[in-house]
Amino acid sequence: MDLAGARALIEQHADVTAGRVRAGNSTFYDTFDGRLHADGVILRHGAGRLTLLDRETGETLATAPAPARAEPRLFDRDLAEPVLARLADVIEMRALVPVARVRTREITLGVLNGDQKTVVRLNVETHEGLRGRVSATAVRGYEKDLERIDALLSETLSLPPVTVPLVDEAIGATGKPAAGTSAKLNLELDPEEPASRAAAKVFARLLEVIDDNFPGTLEDVDSEFLHDLRVAVRRTRSLQRQFKAIYPAAGLAHFREEFKRIQGITGDLRDLDVYLLDLPALKASLPAQMQDDLDPLKRLLELRRAKALTATRRALKAQRTTQALQEWATFTRSAPKSDRSVQSLASHRIRSVYQRMVKMGQAIDDDSPAEELHELRKVGKELRYLLEFFASLYPPEVGKPFVKTLKGLQDQLGRFQDHEVQATALRTMAPDVDNPMTLMAMGVLVDRFIKDEALARTEFAERFEAFASPEQRALVKEHFG
Structure with missing residues (x-):
């Protein structure tokens, strides 16, 4: 009307x-x-x-x-x-x-x-x-x-x-969802379905997230497109490792290399995105008279980012990348039917990775090299992804407390590694900065990162104690045993 x-x-x-x-x-x-x-x-x-x-x-x-x-x-x-x-x-x-x-x-x-x-x-x-x-x-x-x-x-x-x-x-x-396009998994799995079928569903959802965020990454709409794409790639690589027993070894090895390559070709751009996103807060943390001294660093980061964006676009648009993603979709659907239920395999992997983390954490003391904490963080991501993939298989009162204690440990390990990475990055960029005032401001930030890194390390024991507590181990044994 x-x-x-x-x-x-x-x-x-x-x-x-x-x-x-x-x-x-x-x-x-x-x-x-x-x-x-x-x-x-x-x-x-x-x-x-x-x-x-x-x-x-x-x-x-x-x-x-x-x-x-x-x-x-x-x-x-x-x-x-x-x-x-x-x-x-x-x-x-x-x-x-x-x-x-x-x-x-x-x-x-x-x-x-x-x-x-x-x-x-x-x-x-x-x-x-x-x-x-x-x-x-x-x-x-x-x-x-x-x-x-x-x-x-x-x-x-x-x-x-x-x-x-x-x-x-x-x-x-227009046929699009009014609520936007989420990168969350939101999977509902049947505990008794074959592990191969459930894995195919998870892989399909992850590939959907990659596809959803591919155009926005190429068009450089905002930094979160690349972030969500990389998280989906990293999750895919994690599940490839955890569920490798249900796929032909030779075929899976090929795709593990391809997803490792995709992770690699997008890494520099993401690192530069993070540096630029963090820069306003870092600038504000400096004394007022030093804040503008970071402007040359911003210009350097923007120049490097422009080059990294060009390289990333070229690599993502390459036929090799397109073909790998298409063939991966076919491969995940063609796995032989597994006799093992997804809940059985998921519980086994969650329990195994948790026990590995406990063993690794118990071996870390004040004299352990930083690499051991970094490796623990990597394994923690594997556990976090497993809990996310298969959250629908377990009662919320089991999964949520588990994720909470894991997240507390992961956040602490993340702060430790981030401060180390930031300090190293600023040192690496210093030779390309010819402004002495900018170098001085960068030095102030490096000193702060080193102190914050040391502080984060002192918090490890407390966070790990909660993660590896007798109550937590009993929960894992009861529900994932």
């Missing part, structure tokens, strides 16, 4: 006054993984402004001028207050990208009572390619009239109430 038709239909049953017809274009933004949707807000760009709306009520939460130039994507640096304050912690490093564009014509009708007073306001909208919408709002003190008008719209005029935000309907018309 067009706007004139909707207005005429309503006027047959109610005394109304009409405002002027308004027309406009709206662009709706969200991150690729739907962070605004998950946070319960909608970001609309129209008439030169960015407007933040509540998903449930449609209430305006904040509004600010839109960037002067039309951009294909927006980052937090492109947002003005108060929209920035509301969204900065939600989107973090992600880009806001257009998820829907809608052309709208609308008119506001005032419903009058017998005294010719406006008691309800109707907003009638039509959108190209989408259903028309009518929303009703009572003037304060006339809520009873709103009930009557709502009944008129739904029962007499058969105009359905607005229950889905316009942006969701517009996105749905």
Whole structure:
């Protein structure tokens, strides 16, 4: 129904006054993984402004001028207050990208009572390619009239109430999910199904995540595309190791090398992304008079990143990479049927990796080389991935406490390694920096990383004690034995 038709239909049953017809274009933004949707807000760009709306009520939460130039994507640096304050912690490093564009014509009708007073306001909208919408709002003190008008719209005029935000309907018309594209596994496995079939499901989901994030990585939309792609590759490599018994050895060895190569060709770019993401916080941690001295380092990192991006794009676009991913999908579906159930094999691998971690951790003392802690962290990732892959096979009261203690240990090991890596990276970059003030600022950061690394190491014993406690071992033995 067009706007004139909707207005005429309503006027047959109610005394109304009409405002002027308004027309406009709206662009709706969200991150690729739907962070605004998950946070319960909608970001609309129209008439030169960015407007933040509540998903449930449609209430305006904040509004600010839109960037002067039309951009294909927006980052937090492109947002003005108060929209920035509301969204900065939600989107973090992600880009806001257009998820829907809608052309709208609308008119506001005032419903009058017998005294010719406006008691309800109707907003009638039509959108190209989408259903028309009518929303009703009572003037304060006339809520009873709103009930009557709502009944008129739904029962007499058969105009359905607005229950889905316009942006969701517009996105749905494109066939895409309104909630965005998640990199989470969200797998539901049958404990008794053959391990080979379950593994194929996990591998298929991981490959789906890789495919989802491939275009955004090549287009360099934001750094999280590459991050999610690499996590999916790393998880794939982990499951290849843990479930190697159910696949032909020669074929699996080939694909293990291919995924190792993909991990390798994306590593430099990811490292530089992390350095650049961390740089604002590092800069802010310096004394005020030294903060600008890091600007030459930023330019160096950006130059190196541009080169790494070119190399990564070339490698990911190569026929070898495309063919490897296609052949891997076929290979995972063709594994011989396993006689062993997925729960049996998963429990065995979880228990084995946990016991290996306990043994490794018990051998670490104050004099152990840093490499031993790094290796423990790697094995911890293997365990974390197993718990994520097969979370649906175990009760939440078992899996969640296990993951919590593992995460505590992993976070501590991560801080230790990150500080060491950051210090080493700054030392490596120093020869390419010719500004003495920048070198001095970098030196201050290196000293801090070394101290933080030493502090993180002192926390290891406490974190490991919780992970390897008698209670934790008993839980593993009972549920994964």
